[in-house]
Amino acid sequence: MQMQTVSFRIDASKVHELDMLAQTQSLRRTDLIVAAVDAYILSIRDRSKEPVKGFGLWKDTPEDGLEYQERLRSEWERL
DSSP states (O other): OOOOOOOOOOOHHHHHHHHHHHHHTTOOHHHHHHHHHHHHHHHHHHHHHSOOTTTTTTTTOSSOHHHHHHHHHHTSOOO
């Protein structure tokens, strides 16, 4: 795999934290950043494969979604 150098700005405190983590794990700062980017990319890919959580929510409900909404609104106090 071809590697490429990338530059970006980050808070000095975060660089210090990365350095401390790298030292405790006997890794280079670069290794931690590459692992974090890899994990982020995988999480985004996995999330895009998840079904929409609200899809089919009313399929097993005897009451229509609009009827439910209107029933709830009818409980509101009229001004």
